[in-house]
Amino acid sequence: MEPRRKHSTSLHTCHPCRRTTLYRIYAVVHTCGIIALMYHHAHSLVTRRSSTLITSLLLLSDIILAFLWATTTSLRLNPVHRTEYPERYESKPENFPKLDVFICTADPYKEPPLMVANTALSVLTYDYPADKISVYVSDDGGSSLTLFALMEAAKFSKHWLPYCKKNNVQDRSPEVYFSSNSHPKDEETQNLKGMYEDMKKRVEHVVDCGKVDSQSIKSIQFPEVFDLWDHKFTLNDHPTITKVLQSNETEIMPNLIYVSREKSKVSSHHFKAGALNTLLRVSSVMTNSPIILTLDCDMYSNDPTTPVRALCYLSDPKINSGLGFVQFPQKFQGINKNDIYASELKRPFDINTIGYDGLMGPIYMGTGCFFNRRVFYGPPSKPEIDELGPNWIADKSIKAQDVLALAHNVAGCNYELNTNWGSKIGFRYGSLVEDYYTGFMLHCEGWRSVFCSPKRAAFYGISPKSLVDVVGQQKRWSIGLLEVALCKYSPISYGFKSLGLFMSLGYCYYAFWPLCSIPLTVYGLLPQLAILFEVSIFPKASDPWFWLYIFLFFGSYTQDLFDFSLEGSTYRKWWNDQRMWMIRGLSSFLFGLLEFTLKTLNLSTYGFNVTSKANDDDKQRKRYEQEIFEFGPSSSMFLPMATVAIMNLLAFVWGIYGIFTREEGPIIELMLASFAVVNCLPIYEAMVLRKDNGKLPKKVSFLAGILTFVLIVLGYFLFK
């Protein structure tokens, strides 16, 4: 009896995956295969079976692939699934912990203010005591349009919140609720819908005008704030603006606070990490809630019970003393049926995450994450600082003069000079992937985390819908990851000491991700050139080593497919994902590696290029729905993949021809070329058959042709 009773009161459970034993056995077998392969390479190098340059390139590629394989494998050793039981969380409303929600936005044109307002509304209406929630919006775009939209959101929330609670609405983003057809058609709903439509019109009107005009100002509560946007105000140079748009002191509503931190051209603002640290300080002065939720402005809440789910872990005395954060997966709305751009990011956001969860816990993914505020102030045992520290009791009115003055002061751009912000406290600076880096440093300090992935998605975001945007986004990630890989806190050295072998290898999975561009380039060009010059660089079918290659190749791909299907994906999605791996390898990762190297040599700089969430091109949207690749507008990022596509086609044709004319053809080489050709079908189509705006620009195809020719000439010297 006893254990069962205990079971039924616990707030969460954890189940290891059934595949674990099989995966561990396979890991040992595959490792032996890799060792044999390394021996084979070493042997060829010593006996000089083919040119040293070729063998070295293959060896280098295989070392990188083997290392990346080891990193994925460490995440396959102990995958776990968790379930939490929010219905068992029993607490009086007055005992719920306070919750601060941070929403980041940075550009009113790439991130439409109406979307930001909807995100805010979806969390303002959480199933949670309203007076315990404070929503802080950081606007790095310093935009009066965003502020206006939030003022409208505050007004609307006074009707929206009671309506949602009364009718137990599940979709609490009004845009989602009113655009679906499932809402009731009664009078109350119709009135509210009308109100929302009016608000939408007003917000879209100011966005169209590009400013809050005198007509619009009349409809709002604090017209005087807009005077701050005078002629001196620019995106990179403006004073702090903090405005309490709604407060729980005057009504039983959540607090809503707008913050646009001070910007100046002479001081570095550290992109999103800087924005989050500003919110950490401002919220610390105003409410200092023990729990913090970070959200990107495109990630609206899809489930009002989410905070209670997070509390199932954060409030459990058995685990909460070292628990740093509870991460929810990133899910996206509007992805096409077979997910041609692998936008679901199934491997990073699901498959790997359950692997981390069985070790020390998932990495921080930048959004949809509930933190214990305490983690931002040093390791669990270290003494704390008090003024802005986690134990400060913020019991004054958030509208009190001194509170506002202090909040204003800590949002200033010089506030962090000579402090530990960004290095030892807060979100960490120095990488374009501040989320990955911050989570890593927290794990190194000894904090743990938990992955919470309920059936009904907790949040929905927007993912880029054209290939340029997808590869551009991942180029930024690649640069950020390399910054971590090569800093003094690299997961491979510092991480190994603090986290142990498997968790640090798990972190290396991302840090060294961009390196896969090297083997992909080698395997995409070298065997193909070998076919063209009728040389073989891999063992022939009669050689026993041939079977080792076959085993390693099919073994890795099969396991990858297994991972996908066991986590509920389809065969087609997996196929598209592996294709995108190659595309990213020849674009995002390659260019990321290049830009990072140039930056390290002080030859160029880079910044945080915000991904666009707006999409007004109907034709493009249609093509996306029909799963047609979008290659426009012209970008040099497509050049390597177009070159590889042409080269493989040539090699494929030549190789097939060779089968009939030569004795023992180069089977592995030809297999690689055929595999690449099948993967490249959409590229050939975009090069020659398509006429629409998403086709591969002529310029890119032409340059790729020239590049292929140059490579063949170089190949001549290499192989003859």
Ligand SMILES: O=c1ccn([C@@H]2O[C@H](COP(=O)(O)OP(=O)(O)O[C@H]3O[C@H](CO)[C@@H](O)[C@H](O)[C@H]3O)[C@@H](O)[C@H]2O)c(=O)[nH]1
């Ligand atoms: O100077 C900046 C730049 C960006 N942002 C915000 O950062 C968020 C993420 O930017 P986005 O362009 O959407 O980047 P993604 O690549 O889609 O974001 C992923 O990768 C980022 C790190 O590169 C993480 O911060 C995100 O949480 C994660 O979803 C957005 O809310 C932006 O408003 C700022 O607040 N200030």
Ligand SMILES: [Mn+2]
């Ligand atoms: Mn985003």
